[in-house]
Amino acid sequence: ACGGGSGDSGASTETQGASSEAPKAAGLKIGLAFDVGGRGDKSFNDSAYAGLERAQKELGAEIKDLSPAADGSNRGDLLRQLANAGYNPIIGVGFAYGEDIKAAATEYPDIQFAVVDSASNAPNVTGLLFAEEQGSYLAGVAAADKSKSSHLGFVGGVENDLIKKFQAGFEAGAKSVKSDIKIDVKYLTPDGDFSGFKAPDKGKIAAEKMYQDGADIVYHASGDSGLGVFQAAAAAGKQAIGVDSDQYETVKEADLKKVIMTSMIKRVDVGVFEFIKAFQGGAKGGSNTVYDLKVDGVGLSTSGGFIDDVAAKVDEAKKKIVDGSVTVPAKP
Amino acid sequence: MMPARLQRTLLTLAGAAVAVLLAVAISSVAILAAEASPITALEAMFDFGDTQAQVATAVAFILNRAVPLFIAGLAVAIGFRMNLFNIGIEGQYRIAAIVAAFVGSQFVLPGPIQITLIVVVAMLVGGLYALIPAVLKVTRGVNEVISTIMLNYIAINLAAFLVRGPFTGEREAGQLTTSTPQLPESAWFPNLNFLFEMFGLPAPRGGLWGFLTVAILVGVIIWVVLERTRFGFELKASGLNASAALASGVNPKRMVISAMVLSGAIAGLIGMPEILGRTHAYGSNFTAGLGFLGIAVALLGRNKPVGIAVAALLFGFLDRAAAPLQFADIPPSVIAIIQGTIVLLVVIANEITSRMSMRQEERRAARQLDTTSQAQAEVAA
Amino acid sequence: MTTSVAASEARRVRRYHLALIGVALLILLLSLARVVADAPDLTSSGTFAAALLLAVPIALAGLGGLWAERAGIVNIGLEGMMVLGTWFAGWAGYQWGAAAALIAGLIGGALGGLIHAIATVSFGVDHIISGVAINLLGPGVTRFLSEVLYAQGTPAAEKGAGITTSPTLASEAPSVSLPLLSDGPDLLGKLESTHWFLISDVAGILRGLTHDVNVLVILAVALIPLTFFVLWRTAFGLRLRSCGENPWAAESLGVNVYLTKYVATVISGALAGLGGVFLVFVTTKYVEGQTAGRGFIGLAAMIFGNWRPGGLAAGASLFGYADGLQLRSSQAVTGLLLFGALLLLIYTGAEVRRRLAAGEPGVRQYTGAVAASLAAIVLLWLWMTVDKLPNEFVFITPHVLTLLVLSAASQSLRMPKADGVRYRRGEQH
């Protein structure tokens, strides 16, 4: 549960569309261990799974995915079981795998590992990092440009460092447009209490307050709780920004769809697939691959066409980040 | 008479066995409903791997999982013995873990001393945190169920505050988990891999946490305390009949406080195996929920240390099956169903068997009464 | 005898008036704190709407607990039953709409209650053990069902289900507002936005409680007096309560104790399930883990409320209010400090006056007052110096408040006498 959005379909349709004929690699066995919640969470985990499936289709790999126990106490065991069963490479989804990957990597030096959202910490571990702050920066730019009241909001699911990256980028982006813009921030639960990703009712209350106070766009990084943010936006006749996947595509209700101005997309599927492809090409771990704006590892969705009018400004901001003239802070 | 006691034990065991079988049968129905084969599921559960190393790893996993569950069960059982419902184990072990992990990282001493100090701090903090509901109950009559529920939430927040604030440690670049500073190596509890080597097995991966020894020691101590000491007797008496205990000079307030504090102190140990044996710090990935599982384990083990140990091993065994079941394409949540039904059915079986043996005992008592009165009648005549 | 009836009647009237005066005083203080601390959220309609939203599932779980415990069955399995309620509501709701969700959620919770009844009533299992087992089973079973029914490739998954969520409900439960006052011309809303002392506060509170209210909220709120009515004013209620007080006496008078306990426990489960349905209605779908311990909080609210519907409602409201407040505004939480200080000052004043009037000179008699005024000073100081509490301390506002109120209110809680007692037909205590 790492602050996912709700849906992979946007990501996966795209990847399927982009499928190319790949060499059938015999004996490529990829293991993947999910974070708490497991496959089918319509979020972060599913996005990773989309990458895995793509590898299966395009690279002819044999795949296996495992979900951990509800308390996450058997993450290390899942990695070991995959290793014992001959899977290589093995991917851990979520920053919570950092420590366990390190341990497993030392125990199985001949196997390549990757961990999403955490840095490499062993020679055979690849860190798949995402520049959420950069994507969020763009969301901030778009929001500040669109905001009439010069008042924005941010709802974070769980107050941990991952979600704070979203907040930091969003604030920086918004302030780059209007330095005096007001941004309300609310987290739903403290670090260690993951119920903040599963509390749409609380998300709704928090966002409602922001809209009542005058905010007209609220950005959420709160997993399933984002649903409540959209509901509040619809009720207030205002707008919201989705996260992780293109939520305009994944949210089914028409009334909620139209409040989703844009989504900050985090391409975990791309990260996973690219890692596998690189592995096949003989790449070894020990370093991080950063999926940032440069490689479109993060970005803004445009479905619905709500931000078409500010597209130029967003593109400009993006350019600045890509060319390094703007560095986005990762901490608020 | 010994045979009566033996009979009681045998009856209990038979009941438990039947209950476990029944639970497996019920879960099999669920597995069938999921269009999978219960046989495959059973095979997966008992499949510890092909190589000796894998078997060793599996056994170590079960034991490593069982240790904190066992300690949690003990902590719960102490309160339960006197009908004190400490739902707050969850919060107590979290606060104890973070404070102990932080304190332990602040100095370096020879291993045994360092570890002892950390363990003592954990017990102290756990005990102190449990003192709050105890004092509220004794002085203000606040029901411990509510206060401990509230204190659990407070503990989560307090720990979150501490770990990102005053107690936060250095982090590797790119690591998103927050944690306390790493413990020095002297605080790393040596593992027990040599046990496997003694049996000619390879060392398990991940290692068998050395805290197992402490858990066994604590188990023995708790058993002795509960079954053999005056304190244990007073605890039992308070639980069986509070007003009789009161009239017998047992101070109920002192019992509430000492049972709660002891329970909290033991709870303080729950996080130690993981912190001293694996993570060497308290972080945002800290395993939560052991306090609640501890309640199930304690109840399954009938609040007795040996029973709790068996129950903890059973839970450990089932939890290990999560991965193999998924390899066999069976939904792993079957495990939760098995655990729930086992708890329920074993307890029902307990109830039935204990009623059976009690009835037997009454019959014997009545028979005795009959024979003596007959004998007397004969003497009188 | 008639005099005593009159006396008890008078007592009731007095208590009722006292409660009214107490509420009025609280609102006055809140509005004072609102003005002084400049924390409009203390009495805003938004806060009270949020409080209602958050209090309802807790109150429903608490009502579930009340029904069971009044019949002598301790129900710690409310959480598990609530989880069952959410899952079944989501599952039926996405296929057949809100009404089906309501029924399915009720049935799901009731099933949990039935298991609890079988274990505790028929087999005499310790109530706590059975409850703990249900708390294990609830999430396990629902997760399993999701894994089977919502897996990829299933029809549900096509409609947007995942293993942690159901598809969206096919239809939503309607909401209503009070015409004129909180809708349309929205007179209360207008009054609220004037920010007049007291008047806007009352308007805000009323509007929060009447604007855009889900029908299930109305049902839930109605269930509180209804529960009181059924349990205290009907024959069935008397029988039910007698099972919680002295089942042997009930049995000896021809009450079918087993049946009554079964009915009570199943209703208890159904009410917890209804709490789950409400959560699903709010989120428009089932989300795994959305109960987030509310079953336990409900249990706490029930104990807080002294095993009575009114008290339970007060406990749930307190919790819901504090939670809503903290979700909306950290600044308002600091405003609560001021409110607390005011309350303590009033308490001190009343205490000193009473002691003086009683002519008690002892120093020890004043310790309470002294402690209260000290605490008031600390709170005032905190209010003036702290401008932003760490979020973690904001999150725990409802829990701390519950604890404080419980420890401050001198305890005269009295649970049903045979609550949690194993009852076997024909056996006597």
Add this chain to the structure above:
Amino acid sequence: MSTSSDTLAAAPPAVELEGITKRFPGVVANHDIRIAVEPGTVHAIVGENGAGKSTLMKILYGMQRPDEGRIRVHGEDVNFRTPSDAIAAGIGMVHQHFMLADYLTVLENIVLGAEPGKGGLLDTAGARKRINQLAESHGLRVDPDRIVEDLGVGDRQRVEILKVLYRGARILILDEPTAVLVPQEVDELFANLRELKAEGLTVIFISHKLDEVLSIADAITVIRRGTTVAAVDPASVTARQLAELMVGSELPTPETRESTVTDRVVLDVRDVTVQRGAAKPLLEDVSFPVRAGEVVGIAGVEGNGQSELIEAIMGLQTLSRGRIVLGEDDITTWSTLRRREAGIGYIPEDRHRQGLLLEAPLWENRVLGHQTREPARKGIWVNRTASRKDTERIVAEYDVRTPSIDTLALALSGGNQQKLIVGREMSGAPKFLIAAHPTRGVDVGAQAAIWDHLRTARAAGLAVLLISADLDELIGLSDSLHVIYSGRMVARLDPSQVTPEQLGGYMTGAIAEEQS
């Protein structure tokens, strides 16, 4: 043997029990019982403890089902599955132990199961009216709106009878209704019963108190060891004869032979006052000494402060005023434990509530209250070997009938449980013993044994405070007798001079105090 055969022709008996047999695991509670109860009479059933009286009545009331036998009510065969069947047949029962929900009101207790009103609604006003009517017409006055918890025993008894009358029962079963009543209340009850009888109701009445039985009953059935041994006419039998029928031996008497009172004061209670809140004191200025070798009896209607007095001496109740001195020591502020260690023994009034761990084996019950003393303790440990050995001793000396000391206490009969408690409290050479209702609900054999033990200990210098509802026991055992009324000691009497009736007069406040 029977006088009822003459009337048999006129009307069928109200109740006829034929060949009733009921077996419990290991016990035959009833065996081939035969009783015929004539309508409009008071029919007494007597028998020693455990004879099977209550079981028989529970069978008649549908609470238990007989293994064999037939029941006929007004000549018709009946087959009761539950009490409601019996209630429907016009039978009502007042149980040996009160069957009241303490936290409910009198009204709620009375109407429970037969609630008036339409559509499930409780018609409280109607019920109140009917109860008041019933209460008026039978002289059973209680306030329907009071909480039962606040009522005294006499009131509770009346509530129980009202419960039965409210259901329109024509046949009343009263299982030991007088055990907890003082003579005046018994007279009142009997007046009520006669009135009911006059109205044509049938009463089945169970009691151990044979004088009472002789004064009220129109017919008597004697049960011994679960079977009917005789049906007698009260007019032609004496109490002594009845008793011999019951037990097959002579009645024991609690007469104390010669005085063993010394001058040494062991326990001195001085001006003890207990007050909770602003209410009337529960105990007010109570003072009396207890000397070595002396039995001081406390007589009083239950609820007049006896429990508080016991609790005050045991340290379970804080004093508002006054002191308690044990030997040389002022023990007013001592904990219960310290008092016990200093040599206070305690036979509690309710053995199940305060005296035993029912689910623990006998030897652990031996440890209870002695957990800090030899032989039960060794350092911080419970001395299991010594405790077990000493339990064996008690079992032998006090004739506790049990298969072993590992038997759970709940498996023992009440009398044997009581003997175990007496043995436990006598061990460790106590200086002072509180004996609260030491023989309540204990059969004659065990009663005699317990009295013997008390006498022996008294002769050895033990100081005893005896609280009992059994006035014969009080008069017979005590060296001096105090009457407690409404929390105050109202009279000090000489047990050799006083009659139970006089005593009852003081206890109910009917005779005002002259001097103390």
